[in-house]
Amino acid sequence: xxxxxxxxxxxxxxxxxxxxxxxxxxxxxxxxxxxxxxxxxxxxxxxxxxxxxxxxxxxxxxxxxxxxxxxxxxxxxxxxxxxxxxxxxxxxxxxxxxxxxxxxxxxxxxxxxxxxxxxxxxxxxxxxxxxxxxxxxxxxxxxxxxxxxxxxxxxxxxxxxxxxxxxxxxxxxxxxxxxxxxxxxxxxxxxxxxxxxxxxxxxxxxxxxxxxxxxxxxxxxxxxxxxxxxxxxxxxxxxxxxxxxxxxxxxxxxxxxxxxxxxxxxxxxxxxxxxxxxxxxxxxxxxxxxxxxxxxxxxxxxxxxxxxxxxxxxxxxxxxxxxxxxxxxx
Amino acid sequence: xxxxxxxxxxxxxxxxxxxxxxxxxxxxxxxxxxxxxxxxxxxxxxxxxxxxxxxxxxxxxxxxxxxxxxxxxxxxxxxxxxxxxxxxxxxxxxxxxxxxxxxxxxxxxxxxxxxxxxxxxxxxxxxxxxxxxxxxxxxxxxxxxxxxxxxxxxxxxxxxxxxxxxxxxxxxxxxxxxxxxxxxxxxxxxxxxxxxxxxxxxxxxxxxxxxxxxxxxxxxxxxxxxxxxxxxxxxxxxxxxxxxxxxxxxxxxxxxxxxxxxxxxxxxxxxxxxxxxxxxxxxxxxxxxxxxxxxxxxxxxxxxxxxxxxxxxxxxxxxxxxxxxxxxxxxxxxxxxxxxxxxxxxxxxxxxxxx
Numbered sequence: 001x002x003x004x005x006x007x008x009x010x011x012x013x014x015x016x017x018x019x020x021x022x023x024x025x026x027x028x029x030x031x032x033x034x035x036x037x038x039x040x041x042x043x044x045x046x047x048x049x050x051x052x053x054x055x056x057x058x059x060x061x062x063x064x065x066x067x068x069x070x071x072x073x074x075x076x077x078x079x080x081x082x083x084x085x086x087x088x089x090x091x092x093x094x095x096x097x098x099x100x101x102x103x104x105x106x107x108x109x110x111x112x113x114x115x116x117x118x119x120x121x122x123x124x125x126x127x128x129x130x131x132x133x134x135x136x137x138x139x140x141x142x143x144x145x146x147x148x149x150x151x152x153x154x155x156x157x158x159x160x161x162x163x164x165x166x167x168x169x170x171x172x173x174x175x176x177x178x179x180x181x182x183x184x185x186x187x188x189x190x191x192x193x194x195x196x197x198x199x200x201x202x203x204x205x206x207x208x209x210x211x212x213x214x215x216x217x218x219x220x221x222x223x224x225x226x227x228x229x230x231x232x233x234x235x236x237x238x239x240x241x242x243x244x245x246x247x248x249x250x251x252x253x254x255x256x257x258x259x260x261x262x263x264x265x266x267x268x269x270x271x272x273x274x275x276x277x278x279x280x281x282x283x284x285x286x287x288x289x290x291x292x293x294x295x296x297x298x299x300x301x302x303x304x305x306x307x308x309x310x311x312x313x314x315x316x317x318x319x320x321x322x323x324x325x326x327x328x329x330x
Numbered sequence: 331x332x333x334x335x336x337x338x339x340x341x342x343x344x345x346x347x348x349x350x351x352x353x354x355x356x357x358x359x360x361x362x363x364x365x366x367x368x369x370x371x372x373x374x375x376x377x378x379x380x381x382x383x384x385x386x387x388x389x390x391x392x393x394x395x396x397x398x399x400x401x402x403x404x405x406x407x408x409x410x411x412x413x414x415x416x417x418x419x420x421x422x423x424x425x426x427x428x429x430x431x432x433x434x435x436x437x438x439x440x441x442x443x444x445x446x447x448x449x450x451x452x453x454x455x456x457x458x459x460x461x462x463x464x465x466x467x468x469x470x471x472x473x474x475x476x477x478x479x480x481x482x483x484x485x486x487x488x489x490x491x492x493x494x495x496x497x498x499x500x501x502x503x504x505x506x507x508x509x510x511x512x513x514x515x516x517x518x519x520x521x522x523x524x525x526x527x528x529x530x531x532x533x534x535x536x537x538x539x540x541x542x543x544x545x546x547x548x549x550x551x552x553x554x555x556x557x558x559x560x561x562x563x564x565x566x567x568x569x570x571x572x573x574x575x576x577x578x579x580x581x582x583x584x585x586x587x588x589x590x591x592x593x594x595x596x597x598x599x600x601x602x603x604x605x606x607x608x609x610x611x612x613x614x615x616x617x618x619x620x621x622x623x624x625x626x627x628x629x630x631x632x633x634x635x636x637x638x639x640x641x642x643x644x645x646x647x648x649x650x651x652x653x654x655x656x657x658x659x660x661x662x663x664x665x666x667x668x669x670x671x672x673x674x675x676x677x678x679x680x681x682x683x684x685x
Contacts, residue, residue, distance in 0.1 A: 021581070028582035032499055035491020039510045039556070042549060046521065049529040112421030120418055129422065135672050136429045138603075140610020141519075142638050143661055146645060147432045159382060193428045200425065224411035247516070254518025256613035261645075282520045286613055297527075304524040308517065315516035319509060 046308060054302025057295070061086055065302065071267050071284070073296055086299040088306060090269045094184060094279030095307075098259060099252035101188025101273055102195055107245045109192070110199035117200070118207040119225060119233070130204075137197035145258035148190035153262055156186045160274045175275040182264035184278035190258050195248035202247060202322060206240025207233055243321030250314040254307060256282035281307040361399050365392035389420055433665075440662025443655035448663075452635070454624035458644045458653040467660060469625040469635035473540060476629055477619065477636060478605055480544035485551040485604060490597065492552070493559035498571075498585055508560075515553035522549040523614030531618060540626070540634030543619030547608040555604035562596025563589070595678050602675040609671070610664050612638035637664050 021029065058065055068087025075081055113133075117126050160180045167173045210233050218228040234241075259280045265287055266277035285300050285307075292300060350358070368391035373384050393416050401409035448466040456465030492511060496504050526546045531538060566589055574584030590597075615621070620633025621643070641660035644653045 024582045025580045028580075028585070029499060032491050032495045033501065033503070035488055036495025036499070036503065036507050038488045039492060039507060039514050039552065042552070043510055043514055043517075045529060046517070046525045046549075049525055050521070053528045053532075109421045109424050112418045113425045115414070116418035116422045120415065121422075129426065131676065132426060132429055135669070136432075138606045138668055138672055139432065140612070140638065140664060140668065142610055142612045142641055143432060143436065143665065146641070146657065146661060147428075147435055151431060151435055155380070155382065158380065196425050196428075224407050226411035226414040227407065229414065250516045254516070254521070256518065256520045257642075282518055282613065285520050285524065286616065289617060301524055301528055304521050308521045311516050311518055311521075312513055315513050316509070318516075319512045 043312075047305070050301050050305040050308060053298050054305050057086055057299040057302045058305075066092065066306070069267055069269050071288070071299075073293070081293070081295065084295060084299075086296075086302075087267075088281065088284075088303055090267050091279040091281045091284045091303070092306075093269050093271065094263075094265075095253050095281050095310075097271065097273060098184040098187040098191060098263070098278060098280060099249050101185055102191035102252040103245055103249050105189060106192030106195045106248060107199055107241075110196045110244070110248070111203050111241055113196070113200045114203035114207055115229060115233075117204055119229065130201075133197050133200055137201070141194065141255060141258045144190055144194050145261035148186070148193075148258060149261045152190060152193075153181070153186055156189050157181055160185050164274050172272065173274055175272055177275070179276040180274060181276045182262060182278075183274050183276045184263065184270070185273040187259045187263040187278065187280070188252075188273065190262055191252040191255060194255065194258060195251050198251060199244045199248040202244035203237065203241055206237040206244070206322070210236050239321045239324060243318045246314055246318035246321065250311045250318060253280075253314070254282055254311045255280070256286050259283045260286055357399070361395050362392075365395045368395065389416075392416055436658060436661050436665050439654070439658035440660075440665075443657075443659025444662065448659060452623060452625045453640070458648045458656055459650045460652060462652050462655050462659075467637065467640055467663060469622060470637045470640035470660070471663070472625055472627060473543075473619070473622070473635040473639075474609065474637045476627065477540050477543040477547060477615075477634065478609055480541060480629060481547035481551055481608060482601065482605065484544065484548040485555055486601065488548075489552045489556035489600075489604075490559055492556040493563055494585065496556075496560050497563040497566075498581070498589065511553050511556050514549075515557065517549070519546075519550055519611050520613040520617070522546045523617035525549065526614070526618050537631065538618055538620035538633055539631055540619055540629035543615050543634060543636065544629065546614035546618050547611060550611060550614070551604040551608050554607045555600045558600035558603055559593075559597055562593045562600065565596070566592055595681070599675045599679045602671050602678070606668050606671040606675070609667055610638055612642055615639055616642060637667075 061068070065086060065088055067089050068085070069090035070085045070087050071091075073081060073084045117129060121129065157180050160183060163173050163185075164175055164180070168175075214232045214236075215228060218232050223231065260283035263278050263280060263283060264276050265279050265283060267279070268277060270277045281303050285303060288296065288300055365388065369384060369388035372387040372391065376387075393413065396412040396416050397409045400412040443462055445463055445466075447463055449471065450468060451464075451466035452469035453465040453467075454469070492507065495501070496508055496511075523546050526542050526549075530545060531542055535542070570588055570592060571584055574588040575581070579587065615636050615638050619636060619639070621639040622633035622635045624635075626632050626634050637660055641657055641664070644656040644660060648654060648657065
């Protein structure tokens with residue numbers, strides 16, 4: 001009320017506008033808000049239940065669950081458990097390894113494809129290719145898995161041998177024994193093909209947000225398409241590209257069936273991508289689940305918890321990178 | 331000038347200076363042929379062999395030929411430009427080839443496994459290695475339809491409420507919820523299966539049934555449907571909402587009578603995309619829905635078959651020609667399903683844009 005000055009004509013006293021929603025609106029808001037909170041609830045429940053089941057194993061194994069790479073249960077003839085030992089190290093390394101191969105192969109292809117779609121292709125071709133790539137994103141993973149097993153594996157094995165022949169002096173491409181089938185490299189190639197659609201569409205989205213005035217300014221200064229892209233598009237879209245790559249990494253780490261069909265799961269830490277031994281947390285769960293008893297299932301739950309947290313962190317960082325870019329760009 | 335004169339005057343043909351001249355087109359053709367020639371030479375006289383070998387030879391020779399040609403035409407900047415052009419063209423080719431290969435493999439291999447009994451029989455009387463005429467996918471198709479249907483019923487309210495919260499209320503939780511929905515879309519499918527196993531199957535039902543499969547699928551479906559619905563809701567012009575409020579409607583009436591009807595087809599698209607996302611999910615189905623051979627229409631008791639389970643079993647237990655035919659026929663059915671859903675979604679959303 002201090003706003004009204006004395007001496008001025010008696011104006012109306014300013015009043016605050018207060019709206020009180022009606023009962024129906026109050027109910028509406030409560031219902032919608034509670035529905036909106038469901039994702040929080042579901043994620044919380046996933047964490048809580050996996051932790052509840054897995055906590056026993058995590059406590060008894062301690063940090064060894066992450067650093068040890070044995071996964072075996074010894075039973076006597078009456079199938080009483082004598083000893084059990086659970087460690088995820090080999091699977092963690094394997095997950096990282098195949099997912100990294102996927103990112104190293106898939107992301108450059110995806111980013112280049114996005115550049116082509118956004119700056120090179122004609123409108124018709126562009127729409128057709130985008131539809132095709134979106135369709136690929138909807139293919140079920142079992143399709144990729146079986147196709148990879150049947151069609152891709154023989155030729156990738158041949159590429160792996162070539163890589164080993166000419167680049168074997170690089171430690172990563174070395175193999176302890178000439179076993180090239182079902183290696184993390186093959187799994188990585190299949191995963192690379194699986195993450196190309198999502199990474200392409202995210203990079204394309206980011207590139208399409210590049211301010212048009214800057215693009216035209218670059219052209220007006222006489223830039224070629226290459227120098228325009230290097231000077232304007234890539235600096236603008238860097239965060240988005242990294243975010244898209246990390247989303248792809250998250251997908252690749254959580255993939256189950258496609259990896260299961262092409263990877264030889266071995267409980268041994270293996271850093272050599274071309275060697276036919278590897279692992280993946282998700283496919284370990286699928287492999288062991290069928291024959292697991294109660295305690296082993298709990299160990300698998302703990303493994304699932306590790307995988308869940310891992311993908312959550314990576315996806316979180318990726319989403320922050322992508323969305324932050326979206327804001328500064330506009 | 332009279333009109334007659336005007337019509338007789340030679341009309342200048344509109345020029346198209348941006349189009350490549352005949353000489354430039356010819357130059358491009360020559361470059362292409364040159365690159366193919368060099369690639370063939372490399373292919374026959376070096377260690378490169380196979381399709382990949384030719385691809386690499388062609389890629390590198392095309393890169394070099396274009397680089398030299400552009401350098402002679404307009405110097406270093408043009409030559410650099412040609413490198414990016416070539417690389418991005420080859421990248422899109424590499425991205426597209428797997429799609430075509432997958433489509434052709436599934437069609438060619440799945441075609442032989444198709445027979446009418448596929449849709450009228452189940453696998454209760456047959457094993458995967460039996461002749462292909464014995465048994466079929468009835469249990470699998472029925473199971474997948476039921477599971478996806480129930481998952482849809484669970485998903486729809488939750489995801490549309492989430493989308494409405496993000497767009498209509500946009501309260502103080504909007505940012506974290508948007509973040510969480512995106513995080514949820516990255517939850518590995520097998521974790522969804524484990525979650526249903528640990529939270530419902532072990533403590534409550536003790537039995538793996540179709541309903542458990544639906545719950546797991548719903549978790550994977552919610553983020554897809556919620557995000558797509560949010561996107562279509564954001565496209566609704568704010569004037570529409572304001573018009574509703576200005577006519578004296580409450581917010582609830584505005585949303586129910588104005589906003590949601592306006593995005594109806596967008597919501598249908600969201601739902602279709604959600605179905606396409608989960609219809610082929612294999613890992614959670616293998617964990618929680620059991621997987622039955624006989625046709626089971628009851629989602630709350632007994633194991634339920636599904637198409638991914640059918641494919642998976644034929645793949646793992648088989649080894650014979652028949653089992654391989656079954657595998658690929660199953661994948662073909664799955665692929666056709668995805669294709670139909672995908673084209674429906676595109677058709678609806680494109681029809682919407684035209685209006």
